[in-house]
Each structure stands twice: as structure tokens, then as C-alpha cells.
Amino acid sequence: MTDATQNTTLDQALDAAPLANPMPADALGDAAKSQALKTVLRYKNNKSDDKLRKAMPLMKRAVRLINEEKYREAAQLGLQAVNIDENLALACHITAIALDKLGVASLALGMYERALQLSPEEPEIYQNLGLLAWRMDLYDVAEKFFRIFCRMMPNHVEGPNNLACVLRDKGEFESAIEVLRAAIYENxxxxxxxxxxxxxxxxxxxxxxxxxxxxxxxxxxxxxxRAYHNIGYCRATEGRHDVALDYLQKALDLGVMPANERAETEHAIAISLIGSGQLDKAWDAYECRNNPRYGGATSYSIPLKQWDGEPLEGKKILVVGEQGLGDEVMFLNMGHDLIDRLGPEGSLTIGVVPRLEALMQRSFPTAKVTKHSTVRSNAIPLRGCPLITDWDTYDFWAPMASVLRALRTDIKDFPTEGGFLTPDPERVEHWKSELAKLGPGLKTGILWKSMLMTAKRSKYYSPFTQWKDTLKTEGVVWVNLQYGECAEDIERAEKEFGVKIHQMEGINLKDDLDDLAALCVTLDLVVGPMNATTNIAAGSGARTAIIGAPNAWPYLGTGELPWYPTAKVFAPDTINNWKPAMKNFREWLTEQATKGSDAKVKGAA
Known part of the structure; x- marks a missing residue:
């Protein structure tokens, strides 16, 4: 590749790249502490190397800009230094750091690899490659680079620290503890x-x-x-949002946090405000999720003015789904109210994942429903609505949850009965006849896990083994709603628990969400953790039991789910002991089975 070609490609990427959170919150590797950057700042001109002498002022300025968190300008200067001499390992490394901080992952990776090829004895390159792989969820690759760094720099705490954190994220807790224990003994x-x-x-x-x-x-x-932040996060995970807010605010008040860590703390504060029911403050604070420095932020490619609280009456607005599929459903709790607020002169377009299009169009017939699509560019999700062409006819656009601050500022603003989604009536009749074939009993749809059961997520789900007694409840006919890999659990239920979980023929539980909604409202009950399926079930008005974490933020401080009047929450007092929640649900389920399948709440199909 010629210098000119490389420069054009990188410049184009810089123009398109949003800022991004470049570092796991508990990793050490801050650019301000970087040995590569310190090396540049200590450098004195070497007149025997003309190219290095010309490149050094550019690299020094790039370093200063990196330390000022001006990563775009730093990357541009770094590229100029690389163009002077593409074999300057230090220039490649500095450019890689700036690109990495900017969020241009693939280009940063190429620069790191170039720097490593030119200077394989430089340990910090291995560390930075490990950090980048970690952020890309390439845990095995990250572990490899961190172990190399540890061997090269045995007296530096950042090596075992980062290695242990990756092992933790892999779920290898004992190994992580051993690495940290040995490092703490020395430090x-x-x-x-x-x-x-x-x-x-x-x-x-x-x-x-x-x-x-x-x-x-x-x-x-x-x-x-970050220690104050972590105490706050810990207490929030326990459901103790008021305590969490005190610690998170202490972290923020110190004023010593890098921009990306500050964004994480601001987001954690917003979540605890929501979780404690302080909606008058919470939704405005929740706008921080759109801060490009926040690691969970999604970037949007939408050529419209973003709505910022302006009057909605008579306007044409696009609202775009965000976060997970279940969140899209939950946030659309306000869909009908938004249509009412826009009025007869207004117009609503809803951008959703393609799997939701049919269900949402039937549920909101006066709105236009279109798909959104997300591509990942340099590890950054970029979302748009590719089928919209008449952009000049719109007044605003908004991420879906942003509209909540106009329509859901108090618990009293939430509906008190029924659902807001409309399943296909023909498919409802179909599933009624199919379920009737299963014989008498309380027809109960069940799911018990997420498709993405990482070490971090698994603690939010009751282990399948703890469903054993519940599955044996008399008078209950179990119907599988679990998508993904679940055959082993279903076989185990039959062989070890003596319980049949019926598989309904002719439905794709993951992708055919319109038909899923019809099946859910036909069942007497749907039970499971808070995920896409239970959101669709409850949003459609199906009687739904949520086996959820204590005081999770969607409960809005109520202990229940104001989003869904037909849902009931069974949560443990602490997330590390699911048995009480399962016992409470089992006793309640026994009562429902005794009453029979006529126990549907008002509003369910």
C-alpha cells in the first residue's frame, strides 16, 4: 500500500468516526500513563535521523492532544508523522493509540500490528493490543497479549490487573483471583x-x-x-438504588475521572434514578446514554434534527428503537400516547428491528413502521433507517426512550390495564386449537435464560436446576418459549425431573415475533426472566410472571412492572439467592393451577 492510498483511507475513516468509549472501566492503560507517549515527550532531536527529526514535532503535538482527549486531531497528526516515514514504530504506535481512543478499531488494530512488526520488543504494544481485543470481546486473544506483557514486564501491576479482568469476564473467577492475589502480595x-x-x-x-x-x-x-463508582454499581445491582446514588455522585464530584469513565458513572446514576422511581429527574439524566463517550452508546446515521423536548403537536417525528429488542417493545408502551400527543395533524414513523415490523404495524395502524438496521464500523454500531427517503418531510427524530421524558414523567402516566400490542387474531385462533390438543391444565409458556449467557449476565437468571420443583407443579402444562440452544435442558427436564415441556410445531420462537405474540396471548400464563419474549407477551396483554432481579430498573421503584399491567414480578431479596423467589412463584402458580385456566387477568387475550 502506498502512503497516499493509506492516508486517504484513514482520513475518510476519521471523518466518519464518532467518539467512543475506548477502555474497560477497570483496565489500566490510560493514554496519559502510556510509556510510548512519555517516550515522545522526553525525546531530544536526533540530527542523524532526518525523518525522525521531522516527524518528532508532529508526534509531540499528537501526544499533547491525546492527553487533552482531542483524539481526532491527534490521529491526524500521527498520520502525518507516519507519512513522513512509515517505518517509524513510535509514530505507528502513537497513531494507533489515537485511533483506538477515537473508536476506529480496525484501523487502530492495523497500526498496532504495524508498530509491533517494527518494534516487537516493545511491551506496551502487546498491552494495547490486549486492551483493544478485550473491548472487542476477543477474550482469548486479549488474554494472550496480556500474558506476553506480564512476561516482558513482570514488575508492572497493569499486566496482572488487565489479565485478571479478562479472566473475570471469561468467567474464570478462581484464575482471576489467583493472578490478583499474587500481584497484591508483591504490590x-x-x-x-x-x-x-x-x-x-x-x-x-x-x-x-x-x-x-x-x-x-x-x-x-x-x-x-472508580472505586466509588464500583461500590455504587455493586449496590445498584443489589437493587439498593438510593445507596448507589450516594456513591456514584461521590465518584462524579471528585472531578478526576477521564471522560469515558465519567460517562459510565453518569449512566449509572441515570439507571439508579429510574430504578428508584425518580422519573422527574431520571429521563433527562438518561439522555447520557447517547453520549458517544459512554461505552454502550449507539451512533445513528439519521439526517434529521434530534428532538430535544420541543412541542410535538402537529409534528412529523421518527422514533428509532434502541438497545435490545425487549427494550424496543418496552419503550413503545408510550406509542399510543405519542400518537395522541402528535394529534391529527402530526405523523409518527417507528423504526424497529425487522422482526418486529408486522406486529408493530398492526399495533400502531396510524403510524408508519419501518425497519432500522445496524452495521458495525470499526467495532462501533451505526444505526439508520435505510428505507426512508422523504427526510425533508420530517421535523425531528428521537431515540425511542427519549420520548419518555415527555410522556412518562410519573408512575400515574403508565396504563393500568391491558396491553398495547395487537397480535394477529387468525394466529390466535390457530394456537387456541393447537393448545387444546395438549389436554387439560394451565397452559404455561416457559423460558429460563438468555441466548447470551456470559459470565456478567448469568447472575441475572435463576439457574435451570432451581426450576425443578416448579416444573413439577400439578395441573400445569408446560409449553416451550425458550429460543436458542435449549434441547439439552428440555431433555433434562423430561429425564431427570419427569416433566414434559411441549414444543409447538410451525413457529420460529426467535424470529417470528408476530406469531410469538399470538401464541403468548393464547397461553394461560407466560413465565420467565425479563427478555424479548416476556416483553412481547406482557406488551400483548398476556398474563406474565417475571422471575427477575431485585428492584431492577424497569420496576421504576414499584417492585412491579408499570409498563405492563398484566405482569407480576417475583424477585429475590438478593441476586445471589434465587430460591425464595422461585418458592414464591411456585406457591402462586399452584394457586393459579387450582383455579384453572379461567384466571386470565382483564385485558389478556
Whole structure:
């Protein structure tokens, strides 16, 4: 590749790249501490190397801009230095750091690899490659690079710290603890290591132990904002949002956080405000989820003015689904009210995942429903609505949840009965006849896990083994609603528990969501964790039992689900012990089975 071709490609990428959160919150590898950057700042002109002498001022300016978090300008200067001499490992490395911080992952990776090829003895390149792989969820690759860094730099705490954090995210908790224990033995005054040990405890739901380690980190470094953040996050995961808010605000008030970590804390504060029911403050605070420095942010390619609270009457607005599919359904709780607010002169277009189009068009017949699509560019999701062409006819667009701050500022604003989705009546009749073939009993649809059961997510789901007694409830006929890999669990239920979970023929539980809604409202009950299926079921007015985490944020501080009047929540007091929640649900289910299938709540199909 010629210099000119490379420069054009990178410049085009810089023009298109949004800012992004470049670093896991508990990783060490901040650009301000980078040895590569320190090397440049200490450098004195070497007159014997003309190209290096010309490139050095550019690299020094790039370093200063990186430390000022001006990554785009830094990347441009780095590219100029690389164009002077593409064999300058330091220039490639600095450019890679700037691109990495900017969020241009694939180009950063190429620059890191180029720097590594030119300077394979430089340990920091291995560390940065590990950090990048980690952010891309390439945990095995990240582990490999961090282990190399540890061998090359055995006296640096960042090596074992980052290695342990990756092992934690892989669910290898004991290995992570061993790495940190050995590192702490040699570096007992490292607040970072104590903090990371707390995160391992946290992911194992050992909350009190996690807080002890975070507090130890704070004793060593009283201004360690991420430790305050982590205590807040820990308490929020327990459902103790009021306590969480105090710690998260302390982290923010210290004023010493990098922009990406500050964005994470602002988002955590918004979630706890929602979780504690402070909706008058929460929805405005929740706009921080669109901050490009927040790691979970989605970038949008929509050529319209973003709605920012302007009057909606008589306007034409596009609202676009965000986050997971279940969230799209939940946020559309306000769909009918939004149509009413726009009035007869207004117009609503709803952008949803393609799987939801048919169900949403039937549910909101006066709106236009179109698909949104998301592509990943340099590991950054970029969402748009490709089928819309008449952009000049619109007044605004908004991420779906943004409209909640106009329509759902108080619990009283939520509907009190029924559902807001409309399943296909013909398919409802079809499923009535099919379910009748299963004989008498309370027809109960069941799901028990997410398709993405990572180490971080699994703690939010009751283990399948704890469903054993519930599945044996007399008078219940179980119908499978679990999509993804579940054959082993269904076989286990039949062989070990003696319970048949029926598979309904002719339905794709993952992709045919319109038919899924029809099946759900035909069942007497749907039970499972809060995911896409239970959101669709409850949104359609089906009687739904949620086996969920304690005081999760969608409960809005009520202990129930105001989004869905036909839903009932069974939550444990603590996320590390699901048995009480399962016992409560089993006793309730027994009552429902005794009453028979006539126990549907008002509003269910």
C-alpha cells in the first residue's frame, strides 16, 4: 500500500468516526500513563535521523492532544508523522493509540500490528493490543497479549490487573483471583489491584466482600473515583438504588475521572434514578446514554434534527428503537400516547428491528413502521433507517426512550390495564386449537435464560436446576418459549425431573415475533426472566410472571412492572439467592393451577 492510498483511507475513516468509549472501566492503560507517549515527550532531536527529526514535532503535538482527549486531531497528526516515514514504530504506535481512543478499531488494530512488526520488543504494544481485543470481546486473544506483557514486564501491576479482568469476564473467577492475589502480595499498596479484586467478587455476587476490597482501594487512594463508582454499581445491582446514588455522585464530584469513565458513572446514576422511581429527574439524566463517550452508546446515521423536548403537536417525528429488542417493545408502551400527543395533524414513523415490523404495524395502524438496521464500523454500531427517503418531510427524530421524558414523567402516566400490542387474531385462533390438543391444565409458556449467557449476565437468571420443583407443579402444562440452544435442558427436564415441556410445531420462537405474540396471548400464563419474549407477551396483554432481579430498573421503584399491567414480578431479596423467589412463584402458580385456566387477568387475550 502506498502512503497516499493509506492516508486517504484513514482520513475518510476519521471523518466518519464518532467518539467512543475506548477502555474497560477497570483496565489500566490510560493514554496519559502510556510509556510510548512519555517516550515522545522526553525525546531530544536526533540530527542523524532526518525523518525522525521531522516527524518528532508532529508526534509531540499528537501526544499533547491525546492527553487533552482531542483524539481526532491527534490521529491526524500521527498520520502525518507516519507519512513522513512509515517505518517509524513510535509514530505507528502513537497513531494507533489515537485511533483506538477515537473508536476506529480496525484501523487502530492495523497500526498496532504495524508498530509491533517494527518494534516487537516493545511491551506496551502487546498491552494495547490486549486492551483493544478485550473491548472487542476477543477474550482469548486479549488474554494472550496480556500474558506476553506480564512476561516482558513482570514488575508492572497493569499486566496482572488487565489479565485478571479478562479472566473475570471469561468467567474464570478462581484464575482471576489467583493472578490478583499474587500481584497484591508483591504490590500491597496498589489501589488498582484491590479495586479489580472487588470486581471479581462483584461478578460472583459476593457484594459485601466486593465492597470491602473497594474500600481497601479507597484507603490507599482516597480520590479513586472508580472505586466509588464500583461500590455504587455493586449496590445498584443489589437493587439498593438510593445507596448507589450516594456513591456514584461521590465518584462524579471528585472531578478526576477521564471522560469515558465519567460517562459510565453518569449512566449509572441515570439507571439508579429510574430504578428508584425518580422519573422527574431520571429521563433527562438518561439522555447520557447517547453520549458517544459512554461505552454502550449507539451512533445513528439519521439526517434529521434530534428532538430535544420541543412541542410535538402537529409534528412529523421518527422514533428509532434502541438497545435490545425487549427494550424496543418496552419503550413503545408510550406509542399510543405519542400518537395522541402528535394529534391529527402530526405523523409518527417507528423504526424497529425487522422482526418486529408486522406486529408493530398492526399495533400502531396510524403510524408508519419501518425497519432500522445496524452495521458495525470499526467495532462501533451505526444505526439508520435505510428505507426512508422523504427526510425533508420530517421535523425531528428521537431515540425511542427519549420520548419518555415527555410522556412518562410519573408512575400515574403508565396504563393500568391491558396491553398495547395487537397480535394477529387468525394466529390466535390457530394456537387456541393447537393448545387444546395438549389436554387439560394451565397452559404455561416457559423460558429460563438468555441466548447470551456470559459470565456478567448469568447472575441475572435463576439457574435451570432451581426450576425443578416448579416444573413439577400439578395441573400445569408446560409449553416451550425458550429460543436458542435449549434441547439439552428440555431433555433434562423430561429425564431427570419427569416433566414434559411441549414444543409447538410451525413457529420460529426467535424470529417470528408476530406469531410469538399470538401464541403468548393464547397461553394461560407466560413465565420467565425479563427478555424479548416476556416483553412481547406482557406488551400483548398476556398474563406474565417475571422471575427477575431485585428492584431492577424497569420496576421504576414499584417492585412491579408499570409498563405492563398484566405482569407480576417475583424477585429475590438478593441476586445471589434465587430460591425464595422461585418458592414464591411456585406457591402462586399452584394457586393459579387450582383455579384453572379461567384466571386470565382483564385485558389478556
Amino acid at each position: 500491597q499498596e496498589s489501589s488498582l489491584l484491590w479495586n479489580s479484586l472487588g470486581t471479581v467478587m462483584m461478578e460472583q455476587t459476593e457484594f459485601d466482600n466486593a465492597v470491602l476490597f473497594y474500600e481497601q482501594a479507597l484507603q490507599l487512594e482516597p480520590n479513586l473515583a
